Structure formats: C-alpha cells, structure tokens
Amino acid sequence: MSLYVQIDGADGCGKSSQAAALADWLRSQARSVLHVREPGSTPVGEALRQLLLSPATGHLQPVTEALLFSAARAELVAQQIAPALARSECVVAERGYLSTLVYQALAAAPGLDVDWVFDLTRRVHGACLPDVVLVLDVAADVAAARRADRRLDRIEARPFAYHERVRAGFQRATALEPRARLVDAGRPFDAVQADLRAIVARLLP
Numbered sequence: 001m002s003l004y005v006q007i008d009g010a011d012g013c014g015k016s017s018q019a020a021a022l023a024d025w026l027r028s029q030a031r032s033v034l035h036v037r038e039p040g041s042t043p044v045g046e047a048l049r050q051l052l053l054s055p056a057t058g059h060l061q062p063v064t065e066a067l068l069f070s071a072a073r074a075e076l077v078a079q080q081i082a083p084a085l086a087r088s089e090c091v092v093a094e095r096g097y098l099s100t101l102v103y104q105a106l107a108a109a110p111g112l113d114v115d116w117v118f119d120l121t122r123r124v125h126g127a128c129l130p131d132v133v134l135v136l137d138v139a140a141d142v143a144a145a146r147r148a149d150r151r152l153d154r155i156e157a158r159p160f161a162y163h164e165r166v167r168a169g170f171q172r173a174t175a176l177e178p179r180a181r182l183v184d185a186g187r188p189f190d191a192v193q194a195d196l197r198a199i200v201a202r203l204l205p
Contacts, residue, residue: 001205002088002089003090003091003204005093005131005134006093007093007136008098008133010163011147018189022193032090033092035094042072044072049072052068053155073096102170130179132181137183
C-alpha cells in the first residue's frame with residue numbers, strides 16, 4: 001500500500017531531521033520509502049531551488065514565487081512522487097503546497113488569494129495529493145534560535161515579523177486543509193517524532 005506524507009512548517013521547525021527519521025522508521029517497518037524535498041529532488045527542481053533561495057536573486061513578487069515553487073512541484077510529482085506511489089512505495093516529502101499557501105498568500109503583504117493558491121496546487125498535483133500533511137508548529141523566536149547557526153537563505157533572512165506571520169499562517173492553513181495535522185514541535189525531538197510515527201502508523205495497513 002502506498003502512502004504520501006508531507007512534513008511542513010516554518011523555517012527552523014525541524015522538517016528535515018524529522019522527515020529523515022520518519023523515513024528511516026518506515027524502512028524499519030519493511031516499507032520502501034522515497035524521501036524528497038521541495039523545491040528539489042529533480043534537475044529542474046534543484047535549479048529552481050537555487051534561484052528561489054539564493055540571496056542574490058533579490059526580491060520577487062509573491063505570484064512569481066508561487067509559480068516557480070509550483071513548477072518545481074509539478075516536476076517532482078510527475079517524475080518522482082507519482083511513479084513511487086504507483087510502485088506502492090511510501091513518500092516522505094519535506095514541504096508541500098501549504099508552504100506556498102503560507103509564504104506567498106497568508107504571510108506575504110500583500111499576499112495572493114487563498115482560493116487561487118489552492119486551485120493552482122490541485123492542478124499541479126492532479127489526483128496525487130498527500131494522505132496527510134504534518135505541520136510542525138514552533139514559536140517564531142524558537143525557530144529563529146534554531147536557524148542562528150546556519151547561513152540564511154533569501155527567505156530565512158526576512159524580518160522576524162514576517163516569520164511570526166509565517167507561524168500564524170501555518171496555524172490558519174492547518175485549519176483550512178482537512179489533510180493537515182498540527183504537531184507541537186517545540187518539544188524534544190524524540191517526542192515530536194513519536195507523534196509523527198503514531199499519526200502515520202494509523203494510516204498504514
């Protein structure tokens with residue numbers, strides 16, 4: 001049985017580490033797992049990732065960002081995710097369409113229309129929507145402290161007030177999307193991972 005899990009949340013919430021641990025746990029359950037990231041995991045996606053996240057890119061309009069992130073997502077779905085699901089594999093993706101909804105609509109000022117973003121992402125995904133979106137929720141100051149020891153990309157370097165809007169945006173997006181589940185990521189790593197595994201386990205046969 002295939003399973004498509006997206007792990008999302010603000011920069012510094014622990015997506016990459018939690019996604020890697022969840023993928024390893026699924027493999028320990030004798031599951032074949034594809035672990036991908038957005039944008040990325042395809043040649044076009046990685047090129048767009050560099051463009052979108054490089055500080056040298058400078059300011060982009062929210063609609064430009066949304067279309068570029070969606071273009072990377074379209075290639076990822078077509079080249080990697082859909083074929084893996086057709087092989088009855090599990091897919092663990094770092095980020096997904098809720099990020100576009102949050103960063104380019106709910107947190108941007110002015111932001112894009114929410115219904116337009118939902119329509120765009122459904123056209124990109126087609127029938128290949130995730131089974132669950134696990135949103136890691138952490139206070140903006142905690143997330144900022146976690147980002148402090150790394151080189152910030154173009155979006156991470158935005159003002160603190162923006163990242164506060166991002167957190168609030170993910171909370172609102174979770175309420176808007178029936179597939180989404182909010183998980184308190186301010187706790188120790190193992191406690192968060194245990195919650196993710198419990199949610200995913202209920203979706204497995």
